[in-house]
Each structure stands twice: as structure tokens, then as C-alpha cells.
Amino acid sequence: MTLRLTNSLTRRSAPFEPLQAGQVSMYCCGVTVYDLCHLGHARSYIAWDVLRRYLLWSGYQVTFVQNYTDIDDKILNRAAKEGSSMEVVSERNIDAFVADMAALNILPADRMPRATQSLDAIRDLIGELQAKGAAYGADGDVYFAVMKHAGYGKLSGRDLSEQQQNADGRVSGLEEARKQHPFDFALWKGAKPGEPSFPSPWGPGRPGWHIECSAMVRQELGDTIDLHLGGADLIFPHHENEIAQSEAATGKPLARWWLHNGMVNVGGEKMSKSLGNFTTIRALLESGTSAMTLRLFVLQAHYRKPLDFTQEALAAAATGWKGLNAALQLAAQLVTGAAGDGPDGPSNSLAEARLRFAAAMDDDLNTSAALAALFELAKPLRSLANRSERGDAQAASEAKALQAEARLLLELASVLGLKPEAESGPEGGATGPNAAEIAAQIAARQAAKAAKNYGEADRIRASLLDQGIELIDKPGGLTDWLRS
Numbered sequence: 001m002t003l004r005l006t007n008s009l010t011r012r013s014a015p016f017e018p019l020q021a022g023q024v025s026m027y028c029c030g031v032t033v034y035d036l037c038h039l040g041h042a043r044s045y046i047a048w049d050v051l052r053r054y055l056l057w058s059g060y061q062v063t064f065v066q067n068y069t070d071i072d073d074k075i076l077n078r079a080a081k082e083g084s085s086m087e088v089v090s091e092r093n094i095d096a097f098v099a100d101m102a103a104l105n106i107l108p109a110d111r112m113p114r115a116t117q118s119l120d121a122i123r124d125l126i127g128e129l130q131a132k133g134a135a136y137g138a139d140g141d142v143y144f145a146v147m148k149h150a151g152y153g154k155l156s157g158r159d160l161s162e163q164q165q166n167a168d169g170r171v172s173g174l175e176e177a178r179k180q181h182p183f184d185f186a187l188w189k190g191a192k193p194g195e196p197s198f199p200s201p202w203g204p205g206r207p208g209w210h211i212e213c214s215a216m217v218r219q220e221l222g223d224t225i226d227l228h229l230g231g232a233d234l235i236f237p238h239h240e241n242e243i244a245q246s247e248a249a250t251g252k253p254l255a256r257w258w259l260h261n262g263m264v265n266v267g268g269e270k271m272s273k274s275l276g277n278f279t280t281i282r283a284l285l286e287s288g289t290s291a292m293t294l295r296l297f298v299l300q301a302h303y304r305k306p307l308d309f310t311q312e313a314l315a316a317a318a319t320g321w322k323g324l325n326a327a328l329q330l331a332a333q334l335v336t337g338a339a340g341d342g343p344d345g346p347s348n349s350l351a352e353a354r355l356r357f358a359a360a361m362d363d364d365l366n367t368s369a370a371l372a373a374l375f376e377l378a379k380p381l382r383s384l385a386n387r388s389e390r391g392d393a394q395a396a397s398e399a400k401a402l403q404a405e406a407r408l409l410l411e412l413a414s415v416l417g418l419k420p421e422a423e424s425g426p427e428g429g430a431t432g433p434n435a436a437e438i439a440a441q442i443a444a445r446q447a448a449k450a451a452k453n454y455g456e457a458d459r460i461r462a463s464l465l466d467q468g469i470e471l472i473d474k475p476g477g478l479t480d481w482l483r484s
Contacts, residue, residue: 001358001359001362001363002015002016002362003015003016003054003055003058003361003362004016004362004363004364005257005259005364005365006259006304006364007257007258007259008155008235008258008259008260009154009155009255009257009258013364016257018060018226019224019225019226019256022059022060022061023060023061023062023063024055024060024061024062024063024226024227025063025065025221025222025225025226025227026048026051026052026062026063026064026065026225026226026227026228026229027065027066027067027213027216027217027220027221027225027227027228027229027255028044028045028048028064028065028066028109028228028229028230029066029067029213029229029230029231029234029238029239030066030067030068030069030112031068031069031093031097032069032072032074032075033068033069033070033075033089033090033093033094033097034072034074034075034077034078034089034090034093035074035078035093036093036096036100036280036281036282036283037096037097037100037101037280037281037282038271038278038279038280038281039264039271039279039280039281039284039309040231040263040264040271041281042100042104042281042294042298043231043261043262043264043298043307044229044230044231044261045101045104045106046104046106046295046298046299046417047261047298047303047365048229048259048261049105049106049107049417050299050303050365050367050415050416050417051227051229051259051365052064052107053107053414053415053416053417053478054361054365054415056477056478057415062110063110063111063221064107064109064110065109065110065111065112065113065216065217065220065221066109066112067112067113067114067115067212067213067216068090068094068097068112068113068114068115069115069209069212070086070090070094070114070115070116071086071090071115071116071196071206071207072209075089075090076195076196085196086196090116096282098440098443099440100281100282100285101443102439102440102442102443103281103285103291103439103440104281104291104294104295104417105291105292105295105417105418105419105439106417107417107443107446107477107478108443108446108447110450111220111450113216113219113220115207115212115216116198118212118215118216118219119198119207121215121216121218121219122207122211122212122215123188123200123201124215125211125214125215125218125245125246125249126142126187126188126200126202126207126211127201128249129144129187129245129248129249130142132248132249133145133148134148134149134245134248134249135187135245136180137202138178138179139178139190140190140191140202140203140204140205141178141186141188141189141190141202141205142186142187142188142202143178143179143180143184143185143186143187144184144185144186144187144210144241144244144245144248145180145181145184146160146181146183146184146185146244147160147181148248149244149247149248151243151244151247152240152244153240154243155235155236155239155240155243155258156235156236156239156240158236158240160183185208185210185237185241186208187207187208187210187211187245188200188202188205188206188207188208188211189205189206189207189208190202190203190204190205191203191204191205191206209238210237210238210241210242210245211245213238213242214242214245214246214249214254217242217246217254217255218246218250223246223250223252223254224250224252224253224254224255224256225254225255225256226255226256226257227255227256227257227259228242228254228255228257228258228259229259229260230259230260230261231260231261231263232260232261232262232263233263234260235260239258242254259303260304261303261304262301262302262303262304262305262306262307263306263307264306264307264308264309265306265307265308265309266279266308266309266310267308267309267310268308271309279309281294289314289318290318290321290421291421292321292325292418292419292421293314293317293318293321294314294317295416295417295418296317296320296321296324296371296418297313297314297317299367299368299370299371299416300317300320300367300368300371301368302364302365302366302367302368303365303367304364320375321421323375323378323382324374324375324378324382324413324418325420325421326381326382326385326386327378327379327381327382327385327409328378328381328409328410328413328418328419328420328421329385329420330381330382330384330385330388330399330406331381331405331406331407331409331410331420332406332410332420332482334381334399334400334402334403334406335403335406335407335410336482347404350377350404350405350408353373353376353377353408353412354408354412356369356373356376357370357373357374357412357415360372360373361415367416370412370415370416371416373412374409374412374413374416374418377405377408377409377412378409380402380405381402381405381406381409384398384399384402410480414478414480419480433464433467433469438464438469438481441460441463441464442471442479442481444460445457445460445461445471445479446477446479448460464481469481469482470482
């Protein structure tokens, strides 16, 4: 089979083909770093991490870029409330983001540009739009003229004549008065007293939200990319505005594929702070939910569908993970001690298991069906683990016959980002760094390697080895670990 994905732009499922054979460019809208990441972020970033892992497993070379929005009204409001600064709030929440993603075993992006470090690209893009008559200045602000872009609304399916005012989503009444059309949105905002600002041809100020992503996509990946990713809440206005401004500037499609994940509901209601049902990743993990339980919970639903978060659903995921985790733990032990002396090759049943898994993933990332294939593959290992725990003397002698199953189980679980996890506490009482700390070190090592700082990458590996953690580099840039 061939990977088929549902394109939000065409509203159809179709075989995925990248612009360049064997190479995939992906951009995911990142966080506005004013607060800790919540369950909605976990749902989105786990989904796109699995897509990336599957593409790597399928043999593609993948370049994955995710941005930080580190200048925004929300950040400035938080800084004012705290009596701190935009930089302090941003850095604190960037550090928290890195730690939370590592805890969930989400691979770090190849590059993570920040809006404040991409100002030249932002100003250049705004200048091009103004030169082409698609943008205009007004008292130090610059706005995009939506009526100049004939395709506006093609992603969201909205008609300009039906739009409501404040389509920007982040504008004030004073800004509305400066616009030529109610639906025009800000590309550059003139400086306000007491707020940080940056120089520009239009006077001091700061970029609008939408132009940041357009500029960073082009800066990092070029005019047209393969996959643009994000939550369904970003379709309008953010992604619609990205398309309009990017394509007005370049005359080329911004992205060939637009993928959007469904929202998270809590007890049937949309998760929001105003309803008091807002849950951060940090709070959930600190409450005793394991990272892999949370990951399994997210993967049980199709990425495009709403995800209903309830304690009952989370408890069911914990039960499912307990059985799968027992199989994965035993599989890791069997593979570590195999020394290459297991069965010569995969059996027909294992080849069929691999095909079932791939067929599920090729079907628009049907992770629910992929998990079913994983659980089926895990059955004999789980049974053996249970027998060993009960003291069955024959279990040890039968382990060698399951080495091939163990290898395949670990391989396919890794595609979904699932890995063995100690059950009691973060590491089951084991000494040394816990899973989150190890994941953070692996992320730091991958970042060092991406920057060609191989000395630092080797230092991190050696440091972990001194603490009893052996890193195992796998094809596709993936890294697993074992505790000695």
C-alpha cells in the first residue's frame, strides 16, 4: 500500500507524494510561549511525531521544522502581570516545553526558529507584499489586504461576505479603525508605550502573529513545502492567513498538504480555562499518569477526530498500557541478551504482523488499528511475562523462541513512540536519571548532532553511560535506551 492522507485543503484523501522523491519537508505550528503546554498540545504534537516517525521508518528523509512564537500579546500580558519581561516569560516556557515534549518521547524538531530571531525574514516578506500592492501601511501598522487575494477562504471554506469582524483573532478596536476592510489583518504592529519593539521601514514595532509562520516556513524550508501541520482551531484565521500572505508574495502554493488534528474535549465539553477543565501536561504527569499511558490514550483515537478526555478513558488506557508495557519490558530483555543467536529470519506470521501495521498506518495514520496489530503481536510476550512473574520454570527456556517477535514489537512500538516504562514511580525505584531526564538528554544530544557539535553529543552519551544508561541509535535518527 501507499500512505494516504486527508488533505484539509482539498477535503479528500489521496496518496501522499512529496515534492522531491524520498524527501519530505514538514512544518508544524508551535506554541506561543506564555504558559505551560496543555493536553491539546500533547494531542497535536504526539500525532505529528507519529507521522514523522512513520515517514522515517518508511525510508524518507524528513526535515521537520516547528516554531516558537516568542513575541505576542499573551506573552506581554503575562510579563506585565508578573512584573517581568517578554524574554523571561518566553525562556521559562520554552524550557518547560522542551522538558514536557521529552517526557512524552516526542522527537525534537530538526530546527526550531523563534519569531524574534527571524525578524529579517519577516520584514522582507512584508516589504514584498507591500511592493505588490497586497499590503498597506497605516500610522505605523501594516495590514494585508484580503480583497487583493482571490483565493482567500479556500482552506476554511469561508466566504469574505460572510465573515465577521475581528477575523484576525488578535486585534483591538483601535486597529480596526486603521483598516481599509474589516477583515484585513496586521502584518506589522506599530510600537506601543511600554512594549518591546524592533526597527522596521514602517517605524518601530513588532510582527503580527500570522506573518511570523509564513516567514519562518520560507526561511527554513522554501516557498512550497510538503506538509503543513496544526490543530483544527488554526484553520481559521491563522492558516488561512498564512496561505493568503505567502501565496500573494511568491505566487506558489505554500504547502501541498494541510493536515489538522481534532480538538480535545473534557467530559464532552471543549477544553478551556474559562470552563475550569484545563489540564496541563505537567499537571497530568505529576498526578501519577505515566507518559506512555498518556501517549497510548492519545493514539487510541484517530488524529482527525475529537478526543474526549475522561478519567474513565484514561484509566482504560492505563490498563491497556500495563499489559503492553509488560510485553515491551520482556522484549527489551530478550533483545538485549540475544547476542544475535535468535531465529534466522522472520516467520510468515511476523511478516503478516508488519504488513497489518503498515496497512493501518497507510490508511491516513489509523493509529487505533496499528495499536490493535501491536497488541496482537505482544500477546505471546505478555503471556510469557505473566508466567515468568508467577515463577513458571519453563518460561525462561521458551524465551529464545520469541526473540524475533520481541525485535519486531520494539520496532513497531518505536514507530508509535511507545517504549518500555517502569511501573512504580518514574523509574520503578531504579537509581540514576528518570525517563524524563533521559529523554531530555537524548533531545539535547540530537540537537548537538544537528548542529554538528559532535563533541557535545559524545559527552552526553558518555555521561549517560556513566549513570548506567546505554543509548541505542537506530535508523531514521531514532534513539532508544536501556538501563544496565
